[in-house]
Amino acid sequence: MSIEAGNTLMVEGEARVSIISGRVDVFGLIAERETFSIDKFKALPFYVLENADIEIEGGKAWLIEGRTIPDEWIKAVEEIKNMEKPVKVAVIGGIDAGKSGFITFLTNNLLEKYKRVFVIDADVGQSDIGPPTTIGLGVAEEKVAALGDIPLYDAVFVGSTSPYGIFHRCVSAISTLKDLAEKLGAESIILNTTGWVVDPGGRELKISKIQAFKPSTVIGLGEKGELEHLLKFFEKQFRVLRLPPAAYARRRSRDDRRAIRKFTYAKWFENSKEIEISFTNIASAYSFIFSGSKFSVNELKLYSKIIGAKVLYGESCPEVYVFVVEDNSKVKIDRIATKKALFLTPSFFKHLLVGISSREKMFEGLGIITDIDFQEWNMKILTNVPCERAENIQFGYIKVDPKTFEEEKRIERWSF
Numbered sequence: 001m002s003i004e005a006g007n008t009l010m011v012e013g014e015a016r017v018s019i020i021s022g023r024v025d026v027f028g029l030i031a032e033r034e035t036f037s038i039d040k041f042k043a044l045p046f047y048v049l050e051n052a053d054i055e056i057e058g059g060k061a062w063l064i065e066g067r068t069i070p071d072e073w074i075k076a077v078e079e080i081k082n083m084e085k086p087v088k089v090a091v092i093g094g095i096d097a098g099k100s101g102f103i104t105f106l107t108n109n110l111l112e113k114y115k116r117v118f119v120i121d122a123d124v125g126q127s128d129i130g131p132p133t134t135i136g137l138g139v140a141e142e143k144v145a146a147l148g149d150i151p152l153y154d155a156v157f158v159g160s161t162s163p164y165g166i167f168h169r170c171v172s173a174i175s176t177l178k179d180l181a182e183k184l185g186a187e188s189i190i191l192n193t194t195g196w197v198v199d200p201g202g203r204e205l206k207i208s209k210i211q212a213f214k215p216s217t218v219i220g221l222g223e224k225g226e227l228e229h230l231l232k233f234f235e236k237q238f239r240v241l242r243l244p245p246a247a248y249a250r251r252r253s254r255d256d257r258r259a260i261r262k263f264t265y266a267k268w269f270e271n272s273k274e275i276e277i278s279f280t281n282i283a284s285a286y287s288f289i290f291s292g293s294k295f296s297v298n299e300l301k302l303y304s305k306i307i308g309a310k311v312l313y314g315e316s317c318p319e320v321y322v323f324v325v326e327d328n329s330k331v332k333i334d335r336i337a338t339k340k341a342l343f344l345t346p347s348f349f350k351h352l353l354v355g356i357s358s359r360e361k362m363f364e365g366l367g368i369i370t371d372i373d374f375q376e377w378n379m380k381i382l383t384n385v386p387c388e389r390a391e392n393i394q395f396g397y398i399k400v401d402p403k404t405f406e407e408e409k410r411i412e413r414w415s416f
Contacts, residue, residue, distance in 0.1 A: 008046065009064075010064055012059050015056060017044070019046075027104040041259065045248065076219065086182075086189070089106065090217070092221070092230065093227070094195050096195070096252060103192050107140050122174055123194045128150075128192075135158060137155065153184075156363065157366075157394055193206065203230065216239060219241050223245065265400055269383070271384050276381075277379055281393050284395070286414075288320055288416060289324075292318075308330050323341060348416065351400060355367075355393070357394070
């Protein structure tokens with residue numbers, strides 16, 4: 001396509017866009033003779049600065065007269081650039097408000113003043129910087145076309161694609177990553193949040209996140225009045241800028257979001273292989289199993305008689321007894337003395353998503369349990385993390401098919 005200056009070419013992926021001639025602006029990244037890859041369900045605006053010839057392969061494209069970035073965004077970014085350091089900006093907005101686009105635009109502009117820009121992506125379900133189930137810290141040292149192009153420095157695995165029920169972990173992760181960024185000498189930090197901004201849960205989560213982050217500025221992206229239930233409170237403590245949402249943000253359905261996660265899982269498991277991990281590597285912070293006192297061989301035989309099913313493994317925790325049995329359909333009881341008993345089978349753990357960490361990194365990568373052996377005291381995990389780096393394993397609450405990378409089911413918290 002030959003496009004005159006002053007127009008915007010919108011391209012939705014999966015697509016490949018090559019700038020043959022001319023100059024374009026992508027969220028503040030000025031490009032000449034460059035090629036861009038756009039993932040499925042994502043879109044990029046190419047604002048033509050000088051008459052350009054652009055080649056598009058795949059995807060969907062259309063022209064828009066003028067620039068798609070609102071004037072209010074441009075003014076706000078200039079204002080933020082002129083603020084005293086450290087610059088800490090928190091961005092809130094509903095689903096599909098254009099938060100990722102705004103943060104990309106802000107990041108690119110801040111890079112004109114700072115050598116590095118740190119971005120905390122706290123959208124556990126639709127994270128751009130880290131994989132689903134994590135809150136990631138990215139460090140940008142050069143301008144990017146999309147938020148997902150910022151390299152991941154480290155992350156906190158929270159184990160779920162929804163913050164519901166794990167508010168404390170999400171808030172703690174933001175605080176931890178903020179501290180890490182500051183330790184690394186950050187002069188500018190941006191916080192991206194989920195689109196959950198309504199009902200009591202959304203209110204509480206946003207307020208807790210913002211107060212833990214302690215921003216110099218809060219950006220509210222939304223239609224007039226849409227975020228006032230939050231911004232009225234924030235402006236008593238922080239500088240607040242109310243901005244319109246992106247004019248051409250792609251609206252995603254729940255099925256779209258699930259498909260995006262499948263695509264993202266697949267990317268994070270590229271070049272993965274099966275490794276064998278001892279149970280001693282399991283960091284059981286948010287599950288009962290492997291956190292209590294292990295039963296002896298004689299105790300397992302005794303409990304097998306009491307329960308009515310062969311017990312492969314068992315332990316006593318302060319709250320419950322945990323048993324792994326061959327067949328839980330044969331279990332005769334649900335309590336032992338004053339404690340509730342949890343009964344699991346080895347199949348319960350298969351395809352469970354796990355987070356892998358080491359002494360150096362809070363997050364080395366994701367893994368999927370493919371097999372587990374309570375006799376040999378080990379399990380097999382599909383991952384691209386080298387075996388020597390897999391020092392700690394933490395269970396998540398989602399099962400993912402290791403071949404198709406589709407989410408299979410969610411596991412109830414504290415059910416194991």
